[in-house]
Amino acid sequence: MAVIGGGPAGAIAARQLRRMGFRTCLIEARGPLHPVVGEALPVTTLRLLHQLGFDSAVTERDALRCDEIMQRWGDGDATARPTSVVMVDRGRFDPALIDIAAEAGVNVMCPARLRRRDETPEGWDLEVETGAGVVRVAARFLVDARGRRAAGSRLLGAATVALCARWRGVAFAAQPQMRIEAAADAWLWGAPLADGSLVVQVFQRTADCTGLSPASREARYRAILRGAKLFSGCDAGVLIDPVHARDASCRVAIEPVTPTMIRIGDLCVAMDPLSSQGVQSAARSALQGSAVANTILSGGDHEAAIEFYRRATHAIATRHRETSAAFYAEAGSRASPFWRERVAAHPISPGIEPGRRTLPSRVRLSPDAHLVDHPVIEGDVVRRRPALTHPRLGEPTAFAEGIALSGAIASIEHAHRVPDILAQWGSMMPAVTARALLDWLIRHDVLVDDDGPPTGPATPTARRPSASRASWRPD
Incomplete structure (x- = not known):
């Protein structure tokens, strides 16, 4: 069994498959030094990681609890409300997940780059470049967890890019606090990390950031922060990272599963960052994908497994697209292309009434x-x-x-x-x-x-x- 990609989906799937008895190889391109990316883990995600045996990846040294979120999403004043999330640095969190998979018996190849893959009658023939040279890997089944940038997916909504950087010398509040704000043609998210830095991301149309030089990208990033009421104080701090751009578009796999391969995580359904469900979605995708692979390889009802995963992918993608559109619609009647593109989705099905206080007699x-x-x-x-x-x-x-x-x-x-x-x-x-x-x-x-x-x-x-x-x- 070969798993390509060592993010949360790949690491969790590799460990699950090893637990099921499969010899599993995890191939991850990035080395131990990942770029710093802040991620908010809600209580539901922490609970799921605990159930799966990955809770040790969230350590006190690398995690920071935030109990408040300041939000300015419409045209009115900012409001504060309680929340319960733990901020982690994905540059530390992801390698910790891989270490847990390795401790379970997964053969980890990192850093390692997949140079070629060929499907054979027995499964897959992989050519992997490592620090020690080129290695050939033969696998009966392939789990592809390379993330939203890999080939094989299509846009689920508007093309979006995140401009990301870290600051020092900026304090949002007396206690750790997340912030989110809707701007004229972007939305912003920021939160502190355990090392004392502040991560701030600006989400924009990909077309507005394509072709910018590093200097122009930083100038655009700073200008948007200065115009935002909740983030204007960043100018008093020190920018400690180059402003880098990463794809933040919602995507869905064109072919999520075949009898010899399955796509999981962001390569299957890439969530909108506004949902704050990226890691939880990756973990659940890993659980689904490993169960489907186990069913196929153990001689179970492989047609049912493939049908299940295809339909589940479609249902999750459709529901997420509609839910994201509803969140964006709450920002108010903004006329810019950024907001119009993100509200354009099928209407949500009628909601379910809250639970009744009394039951009917019959x-x-x-x-x-x-x-x-x-x-x-x-x-x-x-x-x-x-x-x-x-x-x-x-x-x-x-x-x-x-x-x-x-x-x-x-x-x-x-x-x-x-x-x-x-x-x-x-x-x-x-x-x-x-x-x-x-x-x-x-x-x-x-x-x-x-x-x-x-x-x-x-x-x-x-x-x-x-x-x-x-x-x-x-x-």
Whole structure:
């Protein structure tokens, strides 16, 4: 098994595949000295890293906790609100992930450059250039995690570039604080790092920054900061890095998976930086990708695995594009091409109402609810399982609140009174889970209020799964 790319997706996938018993080689081009890039890790990401055994990559020496974010996103005044993130330097964080993978038995080649790859009847023949010379690697399966700049993806939204640099001598506030601001033709993000420096990134149209010399790029970067209310104080500090440009465009893989190769991380779906979900998305992509690869190589239902990953990629990309457009729309009615391009997306599906305070006394199954045969992740493999479809779900869903929906719904075939349903589920799940599951089904209109006697069967009908979209459940 060969994994190309040692970012979060590649390192996590390599360790997962080694844990599954595969001899795994991780090929990473960059050496131990990475450029400094600040990244905010929310609590959900930290929890996922802990579950996967990568929490030691976030050390007190290299991480800084931020509990406040100052935001000026519309045309009004700036507002402060609490948050809970840990700021890390990706230049230290990524190599730490690779070290954890190596400790698990992954053969790490770093720095190493992939010079050539040829598909063979047995898998792949790779030619890798290392400090010791050229090495040939034979692999049954290829996991491509080279990031959003690699070939094989298409733009999911507007082309975006991030102008990045670090400052010293700039203090946002008395306590560590993130800042985000919408400008006339850009948006800005900044946060402190554990070494006392301040990372500030300016996101602009790629067309506005193409062909700029280093001096012109720095001048543009400084001018945007001076015009921003939350970042104008940077001019009092010292710029300690050259202003470098990196691709920050949303992208999606043209072909996310084949019987011998899978693309993961940013090379599969590259999120908009505004989401602050880059590392978490990479980790979940690594989990999905390793389960798909394991299913294919272990003789499982490879067609289900490929179908699952293709549909999951499409669903994630579509949902992210719509969600990002909604975030950009909140910036107000700005007329510049930068904002118009980023708001241009399909409208978001109607939202789900907040949870009810009281449950109805009687419910019945919606006639729009159906069961389809759908691929889902179970443990380390992909299997076909019954999944529930409904217009309010958006995609087929096999599990909710940790419970298989098909079994839960089948168990209430003749029950319409809510107390009877909760009693039926009593032998299947804790009472608090039963209540949460019932509330979830009602909020999504799968179960609807029933004021009269039952009029039909209470179990969803089966239909062909051809029109469904993918869903997945983490381990």
